[in-house]
Amino acid sequence: xxxxxxxxxxxxxxxxxxxxxxxxxxxxxxxxxxxxxxxxxxxxxxxxxxxxxxxxxxxxxxxxxxxxxxxxxxxxxxxxxxxxxxxxxxxxxxxxxxxxxxxxxxxxxxxxxxxxxxxxxxxxxxxxxxxxxxxxxxxxxxxxxxxxxxxxxxxxxxxxxxxxxxxxxxxxxxxxxxxxxxxxxxxxxxxxxxxxxxxxxxxxxxxxxxxxxxxxxxxxxxxxxxxxxxxxxxxxxxxxxxxxxxxxxxxxxxxxxxxxxxxxxxxxxxxxxxxxxxxxxxxxxxxxxxxxxxxxxxxxxxxxxxxxxxxxxxxxxxxxxxxxxxxxxxxxxxxxxxxxxxxxxxxxxxxxxxxxxxxxxxxxxxxxxxxxxxxxxxxxxxxxxxxxxxxxxxxxxxxxxxxxxxxxxxxxxxxxxxxxxxxxxxxxxxxxxxx
Amino acid sequence: xxxxxxxxxxxxxxxxxxxxxxxxxxxxxxxxxxxxxxxxxxxxxxxxxxxxxxxxxxxxxxxxxxxxxxxxxxxxxxxxxxxxxxxxxxxxxxxxxxxxxxxxxxxxxxxxxxxxxxxxxxxxxxxxxxxxxxxxxxxxxxxxxxxxxxxxxxxxxxxxxxxxxxxxxxxxxxxxxxxxxxxxxxxxxxxxxxxxxxxxxxxxxxxxxxxxxxxxxxxxxxxxxxxxxxxxxxxxxxxxxxxxxxxxxxxxxxxxxxxxxxxxxxxxxxxxxxxxxxxxxxxxxxxxxxxxxxxxxxxxxxxxxxxxxxxxxxxxxxxxxxxxxxxxxxxxxxxxxxxxxxxxxx
Numbered sequence: 001x002x003x004x005x006x007x008x009x010x011x012x013x014x015x016x017x018x019x020x021x022x023x024x025x026x027x028x029x030x031x032x033x034x035x036x037x038x039x040x041x042x043x044x045x046x047x048x049x050x051x052x053x054x055x056x057x058x059x060x061x062x063x064x065x066x067x068x069x070x071x072x073x074x075x076x077x078x079x080x081x082x083x084x085x086x087x088x089x090x091x092x093x094x095x096x097x098x099x100x101x102x103x104x105x106x107x108x109x110x111x112x113x114x115x116x117x118x119x120x121x122x123x124x125x126x127x128x129x130x131x132x133x134x135x136x137x138x139x140x141x142x143x144x145x146x147x148x149x150x151x152x153x154x155x156x157x158x159x160x161x162x163x164x165x166x167x168x169x170x171x172x173x174x175x176x177x178x179x180x181x182x183x184x185x186x187x188x189x190x191x192x193x194x195x196x197x198x199x200x201x202x203x204x205x206x207x208x209x210x211x212x213x214x215x216x217x218x219x220x221x222x223x224x225x226x227x228x229x230x231x232x233x234x235x236x237x238x239x240x241x242x243x244x245x246x247x248x249x250x251x252x253x254x255x256x257x258x259x260x261x262x263x264x265x266x267x268x269x270x271x272x273x274x275x276x277x278x279x280x281x282x283x284x285x286x287x288x289x290x291x292x293x294x295x296x297x298x299x300x301x302x303x304x305x306x307x308x309x310x311x312x313x314x315x316x317x318x319x320x321x322x323x324x325x326x327x328x329x330x331x332x333x334x335x336x337x338x339x340x341x342x343x344x345x346x347x348x349x350x351x352x353x354x355x356x357x358x359x360x361x362x363x364x365x366x367x368x369x370x371x372x373x374x375x376x377x378x379x380x381x382x383x384x385x386x387x388x389x390x391x392x393x394x395x396x397x398x399x400x401x402x403x404x405x406x407x408x409x410x411x412x413x414x415x416x417x418x419x420x421x422x423x424x425x426x427x428x429x430x431x432x433x434x435x
Numbered sequence: 436x437x438x439x440x441x442x443x444x445x446x447x448x449x450x451x452x453x454x455x456x457x458x459x460x461x462x463x464x465x466x467x468x469x470x471x472x473x474x475x476x477x478x479x480x481x482x483x484x485x486x487x488x489x490x491x492x493x494x495x496x497x498x499x500x501x502x503x504x505x506x507x508x509x510x511x512x513x514x515x516x517x518x519x520x521x522x523x524x525x526x527x528x529x530x531x532x533x534x535x536x537x538x539x540x541x542x543x544x545x546x547x548x549x550x551x552x553x554x555x556x557x558x559x560x561x562x563x564x565x566x567x568x569x570x571x572x573x574x575x576x577x578x579x580x581x582x583x584x585x586x587x588x589x590x591x592x593x594x595x596x597x598x599x600x601x602x603x604x605x606x607x608x609x610x611x612x613x614x615x616x617x618x619x620x621x622x623x624x625x626x627x628x629x630x631x632x633x634x635x636x637x638x639x640x641x642x643x644x645x646x647x648x649x650x651x652x653x654x655x656x657x658x659x660x661x662x663x664x665x666x667x668x669x670x671x672x673x674x675x676x677x678x679x680x681x682x683x684x685x686x687x688x689x690x691x692x693x694x695x696x697x698x699x700x701x702x703x704x705x706x707x708x709x710x711x712x713x714x715x716x717x718x719x720x721x722x723x724x725x726x727x728x729x730x731x732x733x734x735x736x737x738x739x740x741x742x743x744x745x746x747x748x749x750x751x752x753x754x755x756x757x758x759x760x761x762x763x764x765x766x767x768x769x770x771x772x773x774x775x776x777x778x779x780x781x
Contacts, residue, residue: 012451167451239773249774323444330450337445357451358444365457365513366561371721372455379773384721385765402772410449417455418561424447
């Protein structure tokens with residue numbers, strides 16, 4: 001097995017040991033769920049339920065209004081008690097349907113399909129569409145859109161992203177160990193839809209058990225290979241992953257399909273299989289609840305819409321010295337101002353950092369031009385120059401340093417010895433100029 | 436739970452950061468210069484210690500006063516002023532104080548020029564165009580040429596206050612040729628060995644190549660510097676020394692491909708300059724490819740001055756001249772965005 005990689009990147013301490021050996025457990029069923037009508041990139045959904053209406057588990061409650069959108073289903077059976085705006089992880093107010101659980105766990109009718117291997121491509125697409133599957137790595141891009149490339153773009157490779165390069169997170173890792181066969185089945189379905197013969201599962205070297213489990217599961221299928229990747233952040237970024245595995249470079253402003261590749265997250269592949277085989281819509285996902293600030297770190301299978309405060313309670317709540325709670329990983333996640341916000345389809349982890357890990361200094365030092373950020377920028381940018389220009393207010397100039405190619409992985413801010421908020425300065429500049 | 440919630444810290448990603456800091460880097464570089472500093476004190480006695488300490492003291496003081504006066508945050512603990520003072524001290528001739536007690540003003544002026552004019556007037560750390568220690572030294576060299584070019588023999592006797600004055604190896608090489616230089620040191624292998632260990636006249640911190648390499652190895656190992664600048668600098672210098680450094684003893688013209696690159700590498704401030712001065716983050720290019728251009732430029736200018744110029748030594752001026760080009764190099768050699776098609780591939 002070759003050790004694939006890309007140029008640049010960093011080695012943050014991964015801290016995955018907190019939850020790496022914890023099997024995925026079912027989270028407690030929440031008393032009520034807050035279902036955001038926008039859990040994906042693209043147009044928000046329109047609620048199709050009315051207040052006080054009874055809904056079943058898996059019943060459609062939000063309908064897509066555009067191509068880039070994805071339906072939303074109830075994750076509990078119960079009564080709709082509110083349709084209104086509720087705060088999201090990022091603090092934005094989002095139209096949501098709130099459902100009170102009646103504890104009956106009644107499923108809406110699901111159409112099982114043991115014979116799914118004989119379904120046509122269109123039928124498979126339809127099943128994925130109605131299940132409301134989105135990319136579960138974090139960006140939550142509607143999966144159907146990725147599986148419907150324009151005619152002129154041929155695809156020859158599908159990659160399952162098992163890199164999970166964000167420190168602390170182990171959700172994908174546990175899924176690969178516990179359900180490797182299902183993930184491979186999901187990959188096969190995706191390959192069939194795209195009419196592709198070549199499939200890869202990219203996994204970082206620090207997850208030998210996952211590599212082993214997935215390799216064993218992949219043995220039976222021709223064309224599917226496990227690639228072990230160098231442990232490096234951001235190995236799981238789409239462009240980096242494609243470079244590591246196929247050697248192809250997605251051009252600036254381009255998409256994976258420009259180099260004939262489609263990338264899907266491990267969780268997404270699993271969801272695809274469950275949707276096609278059991279007709280199950282995406283109403284739960286694996287969330288790693290971890291960090292030094294939580295009493296009992298765990299990998300939980302969580303209903304979408306569960307409040308983060310419920311999850312924290314289930315993990316024996318926070319320690320006294322927990323001072324920052326993050327949705328997602330420590331490199332790209334969002335710090336929460338309130339725990340009363342729901343888990344969405346894109347929530348991969350809840351991380352409680354303790355006082356000693358949180359360094360908050362409003363002040364930062366001038367750039368000493370050490371070049372560390374340039375060395376590690378996976379996109380080949382000059383973060384130092386971007387941050388200097390943005391700091392001085394010369395936003396236009398940042399364009400000549402390709403600011404819009406930055407995907408804000410945070411590697412530069414991680415290595416900066418002057419503790420400059422490079423990513424924040426990049427975001428500021430991006431908001432001030434047009435691409 | 437709810438009481439705690441009001442105290443949650445909210446800030447943008449990334450939420451974890453590397454432990455490395457500017458302060459740590461500055462102190463680490465200072466630390467890496469300690470072997471050379473101790474060797475300087477060993478060879479040249481307490482006056483070497485006094486000159487270096489004075490440079491450091493005045494540098495820190497200048498930074499403090501300047502920041503105090505301009506109402507800026509006092510940053511003397513970040514180690515950068517200490518480092519500038521240390522580098523300046525190591526670049527001073529140890530014989531300064533032997534001439535007369537009033538030459539004490541030379542390190543003082545050097546440090547003030549380095550910190551106040553070269554660094555703080557440009558905006559402080561990160562904004563200076565030139566290497567502060569080198570500007571400080573260039574200023575006093577031009578202002579007090581006599582005092583700055585009297586060299587003493589290493590005595591290896593700590594309390595020998597009045598050392599014998601002598602010429603530096605590069606001075607002998609320039610004025611009297613390589614044959615005379617070998618004569619002075621006995622034979623060729625002895626010449627190399629003495630130069631490597633530091634038994635020769637020169638600035639306080641530049642003579643012991645061995646001590647400097649120990650410090651440089653530490654910096655390279657800890658990745659505080661990379662090979663790009665030092666290697667391109669030294670390789671270019673060695674190559675040019677070999678091609679143009681030889682002289683026909685009869686005619687005095689250049690005899691091509693007869694120069695002695697080893698003598699050039701081991702003498703003067705080349706090792707100190709290549710590893711500790713040219714690699715200064717602020718005043719050298721940040722792009723690796725640009726650093727090779729920078730190092731090569733330093734090498735060409737150093738050898739041009741040494742062989743053709745009026746000074747026997749050219750490291751200081753070479754680095755300062757290349758400092759001017761740093762912004763240009765960084766601009767011209769901008770890194771390429773991931774996935775962009777290179778010109779040659781088209």
